[in-house]
Amino acid sequence: MSTKTAPTDRVQVKRLPERGHYDAGTIHAILDQTFLCHVGFVVDGQPYVIPTGYGRDGDTLYIHGSAASRMLRSLAGGVAVCVTVTLLDGLVVARSLFHSSMNYRSAVILGTACEVKDGAEKIHALRVIAEQIFPGRWDDARQPNEQEMKATSVLALEISEASAKIRTGPPKDEKEDYELPIWAGLLPLRVTAGSPEADPALPPAIAKEPPQYLKSYAAPGSR
Amino acid sequence: MSTKTAPTDRVQVKRLPERGHYDAGTIHAILDQTFLCHVGFVVDGQPYVIPTGYGRDGDTLYIHGSAASRMLRSLAGGVAVCVTVTLLDGLVVARSLFHSSMNYRSAVILGTACEVKDGAEKIHALRVIAEQIFPGRWDDARQPNEQEMKATSVLALEISEASAKIRTGPPKDEKEDYELPIWAGLLPLRVTAGSPEADPALPPAIAKEPPQYLKSYAAPGSR
Numbered sequence: 001m002s003t004k005t006a007p008t009d010r011v012q013v014k015r016l017p018e019r020g021h022y023d024a025g026t027i028h029a030i031l032d033q034t035f036l037c038h039v040g041f042v043v044d045g046q047p048y049v050i051p052t053g054y055g056r057d058g059d060t061l062y063i064h065g066s067a068a069s070r071m072l073r074s075l076a077g078g079v080a081v082c083v084t085v086t087l088l089d090g091l092v093v094a095r096s097l098f099h100s101s102m103n104y105r106s107a108v109i110l111g112t113a114c115e116v117k118d119g120a121e122k123i124h125a126l127r128v129i130a131e132q133i134f135p136g137r138w139d140d141a142r143q144p145n146e147q148e149m150k151a152t153s154v155l156a157l158e159i160s161e162a163s164a165k166i167r168t169g170p171p172k173d174e175k176e177d178y179e180l181p182i183w184a185g186l187l188p189l190r191v192t193a194g195s196p197e198a199d200p201a202l203p204p205a206i207a208k209e210p211p212q213y214l215k216s217y218a219a220p221g222s223r
Numbered sequence: 224m225s226t227k228t229a230p231t232d233r234v235q236v237k238r239l240p241e242r243g244h245y246d247a248g249t250i251h252a253i254l255d256q257t258f259l260c261h262v263g264f265v266v267d268g269q270p271y272v273i274p275t276g277y278g279r280d281g282d283t284l285y286i287h288g289s290a291a292s293r294m295l296r297s298l299a300g301g302v303a304v305c306v307t308v309t310l311l312d313g314l315v316v317a318r319s320l321f322h323s324s325m326n327y328r329s330a331v332i333l334g335t336a337c338e339v340k341d342g343a344e345k346i347h348a349l350r351v352i353a354e355q356i357f358p359g360r361w362d363d364a365r366q367p368n369e370q371e372m373k374a375t376s377v378l379a380l381e382i383s384e385a386s387a388k389i390r391t392g393p394p395k396d397e398k399e400d401y402e403l404p405i406w407a408g409l410l411p412l413r414v415t416a417g418s419p420e421a422d423p424a425l426p427p428a429i430a431k432e433p434p435q436y437l438k439s440y441a442a443p444g445s446r
Contacts, residue, residue, distance in 0.1 A: 010269060015292045036311055036325075038261040040272035046233060047270045049263035049307040051329055069238045084272040088259055093419070093437065097353055097364045098371040102259075106274055130320055142319040142400055152321070170422045177365055183429055187437050188417035196316070199393045199407040206406055214316065214410050 010110055011163040021164040024059070030107040030164055031056045033087055034220035035133040039063065040082040041074050054083070055129035061109060061157045062116070062125040072153040076115040083109045083157060087221045091187040094171035095180050101167060103186065109162040113155040125154045136213030193217040233333055234386040244387040247282070253330040253387055254279045256310055257443035258356040262286065263305040264297050277306070278352035284332060284380045285339070285348040295376040299338040306332045306380060310444045314410040317394035318403050324390060326409065332385040336378040348377045359436030416440040 006022075013020025021027070037054045040047055050071050054063045061083060065072040075081055085107045092101040116122045123144070130138045144152065171184050196214040198207035229245075236243025244250070260277045263270055273294050277286045284306060288295040298304055308330045315324040339345045346367070353361045367375065394407050419437040421430035 015289050036309070038263075038272050038274075038307060038309070040261075040263040040270035040305075042265050042268070042270050045265070046303050046333060047263035047265050047305045048333075049261050049272050049305045049331070051261075051307065051309040051311075051327065053325065066238050080269050082263075082270045082272045084261060084274065086259070086261070086274040088274075088414075088443075090417075091357060093357065093360070095365050096367075096371075097349070097361065098367050098375070100353070100357065100360070100364065102276065102356075104274065108272070110269060110271075126320070130323070133325075134314060134316065134323065137316070137323070138320065141317070141323065141405060142403060144319075144321050148319075148321040170424070178424055180365060181429060182364060183419075183421070183433055183437075184425060185419055185421040185430075185433065187419050187440055189414055189442060190417065191311075191412055192415050194313075194411035194413065196406075197393075197409040197411065199409075201393070201401055202407060206404060207408075210406050210408065214406075217410055219412060220311075 007163055008161050011108060011161055013163055013165050019165045019167055021166060026164045027107050027159065027162050028056065030087065030105045031061070031085055033105070033223050034085060036220065037063070037083050037085045039071065040084070041071065041079055043074055053129055053133050055125070055132035056159070057128045059159045061159055062129050062154060063157070064126060064129055064152055064154045067151055067153040072155065075113045075155050076153060078112055078114070081111060081113050081157060088189055089221065090189045092167070092171050093185055093187060095173045095177040095182045095184045099171055099173050103167050105164065105166045107162060107164045109157060109159055111157050111161055113157045116154040116156050122149065122154050125156065126152070136211065140211060191219040191221050193219045230386055231384050234331060234384055236386055236388050242388045242390055244389060249387045250330050250382065250385050251279065253310065253328045254284070254308055256328070256446050257308060259443065260286070260306045260308045262294065263307070264294065264302055266297055276352055276356050278348070278355035279382070280351045282382045284382055285352050285377060286380070287349060287352055287375055287377045290374055290376040295378065298336045298378050299376060301335055301337070304334060304336050304380060311412055312444065313412045315390070315394050316408055316410060318396045318400040318405045318407045322394055322396050326390050328387065328389045330385060330387045332380060332382055334380050334384055336380045339377040339379050345372065345377050348379065349375070357436070359434065363434060414442040414444050416442045
């Protein structure tokens with residue numbers, strides 16, 4: 001996506017416009033911090049919002065799922081979609097409830113997804129998604145066979161009409177409220193990865209050796 | 224919501240139906256674990272998905288925002304909405320990429336939101352939202368004044384057409400893949416709260432005494 005075009009009206013941050021960002025660098029950086037998005041689409045006038053994994057490659061966002069899923073089938077039909085990614089960084093504990101808030105980084109992408117049918121691009125997309133969720137895993141795991149590839153749909157969404165919204169820093173209270181004897185500040189929230197837990201079905205010799213990329217896993221929001 | 228009615232077709236979990244739940248107890252328990260939802264709505268045929276805070280009181284979900292916000296104004300007009308809440312519990316590291324997955328608890332609520340106009344219900348709703356985000360904070364903070372109440376819109380959504388989807392436990396691989404010498408298992412992910420960080424503008428005597436409810440804050444997903 002260009003870093004120079006003005007945002008469309010549809011993605012422009014209207015409330016608190018100083019929190020809005022439209023450059024590819026900011027949007028890509030948020031997308032690269034996690035792998036979980038919420039996908040919005042409309043069926044018979046009803047919006048649905050479904051959480052799913054994704055991967056980013058340049059200006060393309062890939063999502064995948066069962067070829068039989070309602071979401072994948074709906075989206076492959078070329079309907080309008082909204083993909084939203086949210087990182088919650090903490091609570092903003094203001095003196096007033098009115099100014100109490102959250103610190104967050106979020107990105108919203110609008111567009112129309114296309115089904116990836118070409119076999120080489122499809123396997124590439126699956127690798128991009130897998131590497132965003134579990135970096136380092138693709139080469140270790142048993143890769144998809146022909147039947148699994150057929151059972152999987154992959155969709156591509158161009159990251160062109162998009163915006164980011166970011167809040168950082170301490171509370172911003174009304175001037176007169178700074179005199180009140182009320183504690184105020186931030187409560188940080190972060191995602192952390194625990195220790196890998198071996199599948200009870202593994203032979204002990206394998207179970208005791210989880211791969212390094214899981215032991216040093218970079219959790220969403222702190223990548 | 225009744226614990227006995229069959230799910231509507233719109234909320235029925237079609238893929239992997241064994242992961243679907245429709246009883247109020249399961250759905251409420253997920254909603255009570257966090258305060259961040261993704262709200263889906265449609266404007267001119269385009270879906271939008273926006274993260275926001277919420278609070279639950281019985282069978283009612285409350286959300287709030289600026290009276291000037293596009294989302295609040297759209298929803299107050301009585302359009303169809305989808306509210307989705309997702310708790311990500313970890314990565315499911317299967318022997319095959321095809322069966323690699325995530326452990327999660329999610330809830331999807333469909334309906335039409337109504338604006339809360341009655342003053343007493345509106346302040347109740349704001350308290351419900353605040354207490355879900357920052358339990359214990361309402362009584363300590365400076366409460367909303369008349370002007371702030373006017374600038375805030377509150378919406379109520381009945382939790383009646385809803386479903387939950389849950390995945391727990393180790394990977395489920397293809398039978399023949401259990402022979403492969405590949406580590407498999409779970410990588411737990413959880414949200415943790417850090418130490419409260421005082422607003423630099425606070426007098427030192429207040430700054431050093433963050434309230435107990437922030438020092439022992441129960442993070443989303445582990446409430």
